[in-house]
Amino acid sequence: MPTEEKIELPKDLLEFIAKWKDKQGNLIMILHKTQEHYGYIPRAAAIELAKLLDVPLAKVYGVITFYHFFKLKKPGKNIISVCMGTACYIKGAGDLMAECETLLGCGVNCTTDDEEFSLQGVRCVGCCGLAPLITVGGEVYGKLTPDALPAIIAKYRSK
Amino acid sequence: MAVKNFILVCGGTACESSKGDEIFKALLKSAQKHGVQDDVQIIKTGCFGFCEKGPIVKVLPEEAFYVEVTPEDGEEIIAETIVKGRLVDRLVYKDAEKSKSNSEKIKFYQKQYRVVLRNCGLINPEDIEEYIARDGYLALEKCLTGELTPEDVINHLKISGLRGRGGAGFPTWLKWNFSKNVAADQKYVVCNADEGDPGAYMDRSTCEGDPHSIIEAMAIAGYTCGANQGFIYIRAEYPLAIERLNIAIEQAKDAGLLGKNILGSNFDFDLEIRLGAGAFVCGEETALLASIEGKRGMPIPKPPFPAVKGLWGKPSIINNVETFANIPVILTKGGEWYKSIGTEGSPGTKVFALTGQIENSGLVEVPMGTTLRDIVFDIGGGIKGGRKFKAVQTGGPSGGVITEQFLDTPIDFDTLTSIGSMMGSGGMIVMSEDDCIVDVTKFYLEFCVEESCGKCSPCRIGTKKMHEILEKITSGKGEMSDIQKLKDIGKAMKTASLCGLGQTAANPVLSTLKYFEEEYLEHIQDGKCRAGKCKDLMQYKIIEEKCIGCTVCARKCPVNCIVGERKTPHFINQDKCVKCGACYEACKFDAITIS
Ligand SMILES: Cc1cc2nc3c(=O)[nH]c(=O)nc-3n(C[C@H](O)[C@H](O)[C@H](O)COP(=O)(O)O)c2cc1C
Ligand code: SF4
Ligand code: SF4
Ligand code: FES
Ligand code: FES
Numbered sequence: 073m074p075t076e077e078k079i080e081l082p083k084d085l086l087e088f089i090a091k092w093k094d095k096q097g098n099l100i101m102i103l104h105k106t107q108e109h110y111g112y113i114p115r116a117a118a119i120e121l122a123k124l125l126d127v128p129l130a131k132v133y134g135v136i137t138f139y140h141f142f143k144l145k146k147p148g149k150n151i152i153s154v155c156m157g158t159a160c161y162i163k164g165a166g167d168l169m170a171e172c173e174t175l176l177g178c179g180v181n182c183t184t185d186d187e188e189f190s191l192q193g194v195r196c197v198g199c200c201g202l203a204p205l206i207t208v209g210g211e212v213y214g215k216l217t218p219d220a221l222p223a224i225i226a227k228y229r230s231k
Numbered sequence: 232m233a234v235k236n237f238i239l240v241c242g243g244t245a246c247e248s249s250k251g252d253e254i255f256k257a258l259l260k261s262a263q264k265h266g267v268q269d270d271v272q273i274i275k276t277g278c279f280g281f282c283e284k285g286p287i288v289k290v291l292p293e294e295a296f297y298v299e300v301t302p303e304d305g306e307e308i309i310a311e312t313i314v315k316g317r318l319v320d321r322l323v324y325k326d327a328e329k330s331k332s333n334s335e336k337i338k339f340y341q342k343q344y345r346v347v348l349r350n351c352g353l354i355n356p357e358d359i360e361e362y363i364a365r366d367g368y369l370a371l372e373k374c375l376t377g378e379l380t381p382e383d384v385i386n387h388l389k390i391s392g393l394r395g396r397g398g399a400g401f402p403t404w405l406k407w408n409f410s411k412n413v414a415a416d417q418k419y420v421v422c423n424a425d426e427g428d429p430g431a432y433m434d435r436s437t438c439e440g441d442p443h444s445i446i447e448a449m450a451i452a453g454y455t456c457g458a459n460q461g462f463i464y465i466r467a468e469y470p471l472a473i474e475r476l477n478i479a480i481e482q483a484k485d486a487g488l489l490g491k492n493i494l495g496s497n498f499d500f501d502l503e504i505r506l507g508a509g510a511f512v513c514g515e516e517t518a519l520l521a522s523i524e525g526k527r528g529m530p531i532p533k534p535p536f537p538a539v540k541g542l543w544g545k546p547s548i549i550n551n552v553e554t555f556a557n558i559p560v561i562l563t564k565g566g567e568w569y570k571s572i573g574t575e576g577s578p579g580t581k582v583f584a585l586t587g588q589i590e591n592s593g594l595v596e597v598p599m600g601t602t603l604r605d606i607v608f609d610i611g612g613g614i615k616g617g618r619k620f621k622a623v624q625t626g627g628p629s630g631g632v633i634t635e636q637f638l639d640t641p642i643d644f645d646t647l648t649s650i651g652s653m654m655g656s657g658g659m660i661v662m663s664e665d666d667c668i669v670d671v672t673k674f675y676l677e678f679c680v681e682e683s684c685g686k687c688s689p690c691r692i693g694t695k696k697m698h699e700i701l702e703k704i705t706s707g708k709g710e711m712s713d714i715q716k717l718k719d720i721g722k723a724m725k726t727a728s729l730c731g732l733g734q735t736a737a738n739p740v741l742s743t744l745k746y747f748e749e750e751y752l753e754h755i756q757d758g759k760c761r762a763g764k765c766k767d768l769m770q771y772k773i774i775e776e777k778c779i780g781c782t783v784c785a786r787k788c789p790v791n792c793i794v795g796e797r798k799t800p801h802f803i804n805q806d807k808c809v810k811c812g813a814c815y816e817a818c819k820f821d822a823i824t825i826s
Contacts, residue, residue, distance in 0.1 A: 201282025
């Protein structure tokens, strides 16, 4: 078994853990905070959390893998989320997804080789009035057709 | 000097993500520039419901209703409407007949009746004073001063006939009464704001536009049943709603409306937000409770029901956002008042997220018993682009289709169930002739395959098998025996699955098989998709008479499957065609058809 790399959890996360440590059902909230910091849940951080909270590592992983929101792999610099909720699907989200795959040269739930972009599908971001839409780093681009995508992606590509 | 005008800027998610905040700031800046900042109050509200035409800005008392506003328009709105009292014509909403409407006359709002959304689009959700000014926290005060005893609360709810809005329509008073009558050292109140139905955003908008109504109702639930701790379980995907709820909770604490010894009554009630993490099954109440406990969100068999044995084994009331939002008004206006709205079996109103192929997509609230025709054609403005109506899917992945023949059926919990659909939480997806029923059904099944928690086999295997069969049918490889297989698997899942997800996952299939069997048959027998959505069934063909042999298509085709001499008609080799559509786009003589 490879030796585990060590990780030093950041201060605000440690403070958060201290605040939540004695609350029942704290694991998911702490995982959210961890992912907020790293963009995903690094294995070394999961090991640290298991120790700090005194729960088996298997339980931590059991929870992480159950929920779609938690990521185990480091995402690219920009996360492109294509809404695959019903309202967006009906209005052609499938075509947006296919075009994103072609433009980025990477499949869904994957990251481009240069680590610039990750592509994922999400289930409704609650702006169905703007369907079909994608979000990039929290910014919403609504009422899209595939031909609008190259310009949007270009905006985020670092020079 | 008194304020003369109010400008309401929509701060709902859809408008906010179309620069709502910049519009708000631009208006403030222009008001200063023109020196009218004391004459006008600019307020950022929750969703107006008319998200299709957002961002929305409304000016009172003129009732000017401006749509598709940009930050650059801020200056003109102040200079014209506020300073000179004139409308900015180009921004005023115009209906299909091109006549300008002020907000009272807009058809979108005329058949609506707002109870749940009473404050959305009217008050600043980040200011508790505005909620209080509209009789907010009055019901809680009545409870804590003894004007309403726990028995009175239950009684009002019983008279009102309020049924849970999370989908199942269970009488709310009954649930509260169970929990009230169990003796326990600790009880909980939980708000289900998971809203997992993809394509629905009623609960999100309520949390964003009127968060205090939920907080007040939860405190009342605590008072009624003897609970002093509440949890709001909300999806992490809803950042704006979480932020507004957090602000509201803090303000309520500061105002002494949450926390210890509320309003000097010895009643304590605390509230905490717990985040979901993207699992549809966590909308199911027992799975949701497991998730709050920090575990994998898997359902457990009922009974015992959460009202008796819930969070950490303690009695817990769990209600949906919309259910809670109804409660403060029911208590201030009385159960009788509420009962007078809606239908006999389903009193009150229902909020729907109207989306899909519809002119005016948005949030609509109508009395129960309104017909689908009123919702789709009067409020929704009909099908987008004047296409033909095909069906409406309600109840999301657990629901079914409502077809043209039921357009005039009054909608409530019971009628929807009787025609093979269900109310669900309020998603309403409109489909037109351009949508393929089999394709949309496949979409729902794919969703259920992904979301099945895997605990029980009928659901885990059944959803997967059904999806495979639908995949087969939409790719032109379906067999006649598949129809019966779908029906059999569906029946087994309905009876044998552990939780509501598996029990209802087959509904979209069974319901569309009932009303649209001929479309399934067309796919299977004729290899045809009438909506042209199933790519594998499409054929690109060159019409001999129209083709002049310009060779453009042949040069565009990525797989070189178009053959023909220059200046003679070309042909497509169907075996090699990958249906990319490049030739169709390229032909300038309309010589290529899709069938
Ligand atoms: C798979 C599944 C998903 C559900 N999702 C939700 C949901 O997103 N929101 C909700 O309020 N209720 C949802 N429910 C219903 C809840 O289990 C529960 O009935 C509801 O929260 C009770 O509140 P009510 O009585 O106010 O309706 C779901 C049920 C199932 C089986
Ligand atoms: S029916 Fe599906 S979601 Fe529900 S417990 Fe069984 S496998 Fe899990
Ligand atoms: S649809 Fe695409 S693959 Fe088929 S003939 Fe036309 S260009 Fe070629
Ligand atoms: S379905 Fe895409 S935002 Fe709701
Ligand atoms: S978000 Fe602005 S009208 Fe709905």
